[in-house]
Amino acid sequence: MKIMVTGGAGFIGSAVVRQAIRENLEIVNVDALTYASCIENVASVSNSPNYAFEHVDIRDRAALDRVFEGHKPDAVMHLAAESHVDRSIDGPSDFIETNINGTFNMLEAARAYWQDCGRPDGFRFHHISTDEVFGTLSDDKEELFTEQTSYDPRSPYSASKAASDHLVRAWHETYGLPVVLTNCSNNYGPYHFPEKLIPVVILNALEGKALPIYGDGSNVRDWLYVEDHADALLTVIRHGKIGRSYNIGGENERTNLELVTTLCRILDDLRPRDGGPYENLITFVTDRPGHDARYAIDPTRIRDELGWRPSVTIEEGLRKTVQWYLDNEEWWRPLQKRDGVGKRLGTG
Ligand SMILES: NC(=O)c1ccc[n+]([C@@H]2O[C@H](COP(=O)([O-])OP(=O)(O)OC[C@H]3O[C@@H](n4cnc5c(N)ncnc54)[C@H](O)[C@@H]3O)[C@@H](O)[C@H]2O)c1
Numbered sequence: 357m358k359i360m361v362t363g364g365a366g367f368i369g370s371a372v373v374r375q376a377i378r379e380n381l382e383i384v385n386v387d388a389l390t391y392a393s394c395i396e397n398v399a400s401v402s403n404s405p406n407y408a409f410e411h412v413d414i415r416d417r418a419a420l421d422r423v424f425e426g427h428k429p430d431a432v433m434h435l436a437a438e439s440h441v442d443r444s445i446d447g448p449s450d451f452i453e454t455n456i457n458g459t460f461n462m463l464e465a466a467r468a469y470w471q472d473c474g475r476p477d478g479f480r481f482h483h484i485s486t487d488e489v490f491g492t493l494s495d496d497k498e499e500l501f502t503e504q505t506s507y508d509p510r511s512p513y514s515a516s517k518a519a520s521d522h523l524v525r526a527w528h529e530t531y532g533l534p535v536v537l538t539n540c541s542n543n544y545g546p547y548h549f550p551e552k553l554i555p556v557v558i559l560n561a562l563e564g565k566a567l568p569i570y571g572d573g574s575n576v577r578d579w580l581y582v583e584d585h586a587d588a589l590l591t592v593i594r595h596g597k598i599g600r601s602y603n604i605g606g607e608n609e610r611t612n613l614e615l616v617t618t619l620c621r622i623l624d625d626l627r628p629r630d631g632g633p634y635e636n637l638i639t640f641v642t643d644r645p646g647h648d649a650r651y652a653i654d655p656t657r658i659r660d661e662l663g664w665r666p667s668v669t670i671e672e673g674l675r676k677t678v679q680w681y682l683d684n685e686e687w688w689r690p691l692q693k694r695d696g697v698g699k700r701l702g703t704g
Contacts, residue, residue: 358382359593360429362414362462363436365389367548368484370397371586372433377401379590384427386420387436388413391694396687397547414458420465428473431480431593434462437520440551441488441513442702445645448512455516456523459483463527470533481535482593483524487578487603488514489539492648495576497609500654501539503601510646521601528599537601538592541653545582545673546680550688551697553612554674557619558681559688561634562627567620568700571643573613576650580606581673584666591664602662605653608670613638618671622678645704 359376363369364385376383378401387393389411401407408427412419414436436458438444438451466481473479490501491508507522509515521537528535544554557567588604596602610618620634658664668676681688692698 357430358384358427360384360386360423360427360432362386362432362434365393365395365397366435366439367397368543368582368585369435370394370547371545371582372435372589373398373407374401375583375586375590377404377406380406382406384408384410384423384429386410386412386414386423390438391696392439392549394547394549394687394691414462415453417461417465420461421468424465424469430478431482432462432466433482433484433589433593434459435484437517439513440701441511442644443696444511444513444516445702445704448516451512451516455513456519459520459523463523463533467527467531467533475532477534479534480593480598481524481527481533482589482596483521483535483537484589485517485521485537485539486514487539487541487605487651487653488648489518489521490651493650493652495650500652501603502654503603503657510648534598536592536596536598538589538604539601540585540588540604541578541580541606541651543580543582543585545677546684547687548582548677550691554615554619554677555681555688557616558623558678559692561620561623561637562681564629564631565637566639567616567634567637568639568641569612569616570641570647572640573611573616574649575612575647576609576652577612577615578605578652579608579610579615579670579673580604580666581668581676584668587667588658588664591662592658595662597661602658603653603655604658604664605655606666606670607653607655609650609652610670618674619678622675626678627682641700642703644702
C-alpha cells in the first residue's frame with residue numbers, strides 16, 4: 357500500500373512515517389516544513405526506496421494535484437496542521453488557513469484523483485484529529501469522550517480541527533469519498549517539539565530553569581505514547597470501517613501537576629541534580645484563557661472493533677521519553693532557537 361502522509365515532518369506524522377516504512381509500506385511525505393517541523397525526524401528512513409518527500413503546502417491546490425498524479429497513492433493520512441493551542445490564541449489565521457482551507461484542498465484534490473481512478477472502494481482518506489473538538493469534561497470520572505459526544509470546541513485550534521472533521525464527514529456523505537476519522541488525546545514521546553508541555557519541562561529542568569505549570573495544575577489530560585498513536589492510526593487506515601470515527605486514548609488521566617511531578621522524579625533518578633529535587637523548580641504561571649479542565653477518552657470502539665491497545669504504561673512511556681531527550685541534545689538544541697520557542701505565548 358502506498359500512503360500519502362501529510363505533516364510527516366512533524367511529531368506524530370514522523371512517527372507514522374517511521375513505523376510505516378518499518379512495516380514495508382510505501383510513503384509519500386507531504387510537508388511545508390513550517391517552524392514546527394523537523395525533517396531530521398525521518399532521517400532514519402529517508403534513504404528507503406519506499407520513501408519519497410514532497411515539499412508542498414496543503415494550501416496550494418495545484419501542487420496537491422501534482423502530488424496525487426505523480427505518486428498515485430492508495431490512501432491518504434492527513435496530519436498536516438497548525439497544532440499549538442497557545443499560538444492559536446495569539447494568531448488564529450494560520451490555523452484557519454491550514455487546518456480548514458488546507459483540509460478542504462486535501463479533500464478536493466483527493467476527490468478529483470479518486471474519481472479519475474474510477475472511485476476505487478479500497479481508497480481511504482484518513483483525517484487525524486484531536487479530542488479537543490469535544491470541549492471539556494467535568495471531574496466526574498464516569499464522564500468520557502465517546503464517538504457520540506457532541507462537538508464543543510473552545511479554542512481557535514480546536515474549532516479549526518472541528519471544522520475540518522465536519523468537512524471530512526460531509527465529503528463522505530455528499531460525494532461518497534471513503535473516509536475514516538480518528539480523534540486522539542494528548543501525545544508525548546520522542547521528537548516532540550520543544551514548545552509543548554512535556555519537552556518544555558524536561559529541557560527547562562536540565563537547564564535548572566523554572567518548570568511552568570498553567571493555573572493551579574489541576575487540568576487533566578489523557579496521555580498516549582506517540583508510537584502507540586502511530587500504531588493505532590496504521591490499524592485504522594487498514595481495518596477501520598468507511599465513514600466511521602475512532603477515539604484513541606491511553607486511559608492515562610493525569611493532572612498537569614501529577615505529570616510534571618512524575619517527570620521530576622524520573623529526572624531525579626536518571627540525571628540527579630546538585631541543587632536538590634527537580635520538583636523545587638515547579639512554578640505556577642497565569643492560566644491559558646479558555647483552558648479546558650479535563651479531557652478523557654473512552655477507547656472502547658477501537659479496542660473492541662479493531663483490537664488496538666496501547667503497548668506502554670504512562671510511567672514506561674515517560675521514562676523512555678526522558679531518556680530520549682537526555683540522549684538527543686543535538687536534535688532539540690537547535691529547535692530551541694526557533695521563533696517563539698521558550699517564550700510564554702497565548703495569554704490572550
Ligand atoms: N500532538 C498531539 O497531542 C495531538 C493529539 C491529537 C491529534 N493531533 C493532530 O495530529 C496532527 C499532527 O500533530 P503534531 O503534534 O504531529 O503536529 P506538529 O505541529 O508537530 O506537526 C505538524 C506538521 O504539519 C506540517 N504543516 C503545517 N502546516 C502545513 C501546511 N500548510 N502544509 C503542509 N504541511 C504543513 C508542519 O510542517 C509539521 O511538520 C495534527 O493534525 C493534530 O491536530 C495532535
